[in-house]
Amino acid sequence: MIGASLETVLVFEEAKDSFVYGNFVAAVVLAAAFVEHWLVSSLAVRGYEKETSNGLAAAIRCARKNSLVSPLVLEKADRLRLIRNPFVHLKSFEHEHRIMHRLAEARSYDFPALLESDARDALIAMYGVAVYAFAR
Numbered sequence: 194m195i196g197a198s199l200e201t202v203l204v205f206e207e208a209k210d211s212f213v214y215g216n217f218v219a220a221v222v223l224a225a226a227f228v229e230h231w232l233v234s235s236l237a238v239r240g241y242e243k244e245t246s247n248g249l250a251a252a253i254r255c256a257r258k259n260s261l262v263s264p265l266v267l268e269k270a271d272r273l274r275l276i277r278n279p280f281v282h283l284k285s286f287e288h289e290h291r292i293m294h295r296l297a298e299a300r301s302y303d304f305p306a307l308l309e310s311d312a313r314d315a316l317i318a319m320y321g322v323a324v325y326a327f328a329r
Contacts, residue, residue: 201230208319217305217312218280224315225249225277228270228322232256235327249274262326269318276311 208223232252244255
């Protein structure tokens with residue numbers, strides 16, 4: 194990760210380690226932190242610092258609007274953002290991205306499997322951003 198800050202490299206490594214050790218919430222949150230670091234810093238270098246100053250959603254919107262990153266990579270990054278949000282921002286009990294709501298939608302009580310699946314998807318999004326964002 195040439196040019197990445199130490200913090201960016203550390204959250205990348207910690208996200209991987211968290212998944213391996215079964216800390217799936219941590220893996221989701223850290224993968225999203227990496228995606229935000231990587232997208233915001235990469236967009237800022239390209240002159241989009243103002244457009245990305247409001248976090249991950251703004252960075253995804255900017256990259257999508259300016260066709261700077263593959264739509265598939267941005268779709269995965271945005272899904273990660275939505276999964277991460279209930280862990281880092283207080284959401285109402287009925288919020289559609291909270292785990293209990295998603296389990297009810299799936300008619301399941303297997304939250305450990307859902308967390309593991311979310312963490313796996315988070316790492317896929319993280320690697321997708323690291324490898325394919327701005328690769329054009």
